[in-house]
Amino acid sequence: MATATELRMLQREQWDRWYGKLELAFGGVPESREERELWSALTECDRSMGAWDGDECVGTAGAFGFHVSVPGGAFVPAAGVTMVSVAATHRRRGVLTSMMRRQLDDVRAWGEPLAVLTASEPDIYGRFGYGIATHQLTLDIDTTRARIAAPPGTDDVRLRFAPVEESAEACEAVYLRTIGSRPGMFARKPGWERLPLLDPASEREGASPMQCVLAERDGEVVGYVRFHNKPEWDAFGPGGSITLRQIDALDPAAYAALWRFLFDIDLTSRVQARNRPVDDPLLGLVTDVRRCGVRVRDSLHVRLVDLAAALAARTYQAPVEVVFEVEDAFCPWNEGRWRLMGDAKGASCERTTAAADLALSARELGAAYLGGVTLSSLAAAGRVRELRGGALAEASVAFGSDVAPWLPHGF
Known part of the structure; x- marks a missing residue:
């Protein structure tokens, strides 16, 4: 059933009511006063939204403005997706999909190449292009x-x-x-x-x-x-x-x-x-x-919002030149063929009409982005297809990291 809800930016005076709906969706046990005070102070209202059915808040979603470390040591702007919930009375009405659609459009408009999150249930966000990039x-x-x-x-x-x-x-x-x-x-x-x-x-x-x-x-x-x-x-x-x-x-x-x-x-x-x-x-x-x-277990899920900017923002532990054929139905601006050229000093990623070497979706690129999940392992699961002999091994080695990526705390 299509939803009749309206998405609105969170207003500071609505925070207690909005956060109360989040607590209810996660079981209804109120958090302590010190927890609520901290999350209230940290919430970026201009990056948060509520889904409203009339005067009732039935969905919540926010995004912190972070910089996340990537292979090579750079810190890349990223939207830390957080406080996502849908009221039990409004499930299967497209509320979550509408919030994810609006949010990724916003992240793109903010000029942030990445969106990242930790998932209460890991099978939820793959359909929105998030890949599991770190484990703990x-x-x-x-x-x-x-x-x-x-x-x-x-x-x-x-x-x-x-x-x-x-x-x-x-x-x-x-x-x-x-x-x-x-x-x-x-x-x-x-x-x-x-x-x-x-x-x-x-x-x-x-x-x-x-x-x-x-x-x-x-x-x-x-x-x-x-x-x-x-x-x-x-x-x-x-x-x-x-x-x-x-x-x-x-x-x-x-x-x-x-x-x-x-x-x-x-x-x-x-x-x-x-x-x-x-x-x-x-x-x-x-x-x-x-x-x-x-x-x-899984930890940080990564979504490439601006594919070219994200891939160019990190370095690669071996020289690589590869053409990706990328599928991305949820963020169609990422679809098509992209030539990645990079090494330990830097990288570039641009559109191309050249023949593709590897075929995959944005979800797989998100999973491999931080160097903790190999493209070869994803290929063994049938999620990456090699179109040029040797391209998979070359890219998989290049995307790796000397140390495992890790998210030290939640958000």
Whole structure:
């Protein structure tokens, strides 16, 4: 059934009502006051919309203005799609499709080559051209069976507890020095440094308030870890668990020192981490990776809005010249043949009438864009077709990244 809803830009005075509809669509459990206050402050109303059925808001969608790191170290403007919901009473009426259509048109008008999102359900956004570009590890580590094999210099790192708020500036300085190290990370705008500090009691599941430990060398902060401690006891004694919130370090010794600290906290037997990169150095530090309960799930979904600008904005780890035949029904301005020429120094992407080497959709280019998903693996799934012998291997290698892309926090 066609929708009769009207899309309107969000007005600041409507925010509470609009956000309440988002909470309802995600189960109806109100967020804490501190969470609502932060998201209210961060919401960019001129980049957000509501779908209205008369005077009732039945759909929400927003977009933060981000810069995301890409292979080669550049930061590319990207719309961080967020707060997307449709009221249960208005499903299957085209509300989501109309919001996605309007939003991608807006992103194109804003001159942002990329749109990115994290999905509550990963099968929703492929039809709008989003490809899964990064993955994350979830770890449940048995610290009674796995230990840290620390590299030289670990014992030279000094660790100390520090109040979360008082240490926030030092921790943010460490984070800012790491964001160019991997594709998929965001350059945080003012206000976003508050997100890692959110600590509502309702989400601790019985654990302690957030704690922070700093790693120092020669008086300089070279790393930090934030975590929760959940004491638990049974008839056999203590069996508490540590939940990792964030960990960053500027060198291997500091990183190992922080992980060793987490493993060795008294009265605990588990460390749980919900979002780590798939090539996390921890996997090379632990003595028994089988005791780490490793699982992988999708993370950042990428959509090329301006295909040529996006492909030209990153570098390529091997010289490449390839012609893509691109299908993109939802953003038809991207359709057709494009010649990509690039190497480690830069790239260009222009329309061409030359014969195509590879055929694929914008979704596959989005998945491969950050270097964490190979074009060869997508071809093996039947999603990329090789039209010139050797073109697939050449392009797949060129699109790769030396380190796995990673999204360190949601939005």
